[in-house]
Amino acid sequence: MDLTKFKKRHPSGLLSQDFFDLDNFFDDRMWKSGLMNADFWNGKTVEPALNIKESEKGFEIELAAPGFSKNDFNITIEDGCLNIAAEKERSEEELSEDFTRREFNYKAFKRSLQLPDSIREEEIKAEYNNGILNFRLLKKEAPQKRPPKVIEVG
Template sequence: MSLVKFRRRPFGNLATQDFFDMDNFFDNRWASNMLPENFWNGKSAEPALNIKENDDNFEIELAAPGFGKKDFEVTIEDGCLNIKAEKETSEEEKDDNYTRREFSYNAFERSLQLPDSIKDEDIKAKYDGGILSFKLAKKEEAKKLPPKKVQIA
């Protein structure tokens, strides 16, 4: 038997994490060390995400300005919250001496592994002011109970 020096596990401690961001898993672990700092010109193709845990629920906020409610597709599949958005616009203007044509295409996808403590049937979503927000209710057994006082005999 030989001893091997302990090293940090490459996957971290996934068992104790509530949410697991599958989209950033490989980026954060390996690709960030292999790609040059300015590879993407400092811009991210993914919207910023905030996750907050309360006693009764989780709140998720995703910054996605410029989209409309109809541009989003949100699904829950195999314990994952999948958020997909796509928007395409085009504009053309013709005048006597010139033609102006502009178009844009924006899209992203994010997937979050949901904890087992979430009620899949009780997830609410709202899009307002460029922020897509979710409230994910916790199962009763997962809610934090107030401490109980133990009497000493």
């Protein structure tokens, strides 16, 4: 017995399910994948993914921000909070006798992280490479414990 995969045909007869599932495209890809999420469509910014690794010496933070350049970032520290913001705008226009083509793209995000008291804020380093914004945060040296002092009652 030979098994043959069933190919659902689009009513127009032009598209098979293997090539492009027009019947379920919006249901599966838009609703189930989260593209129809209210935050995505109502102009709110979406927070980029973030990894935080801790070691004895400090923390390493990786923030996924593809498509930006170093100059697009605004990074500040205020009241013990690391504030990361990026904004990029691009527009292109092509004029011809027969048509005008205009394209634009805008993307932005803001992310804030409360820093622990054990971080040396003045030594925070940031580097952007291949779409990943890396931070290196060094910990302060822990104060050495002193032996308890005995006070005699007089």
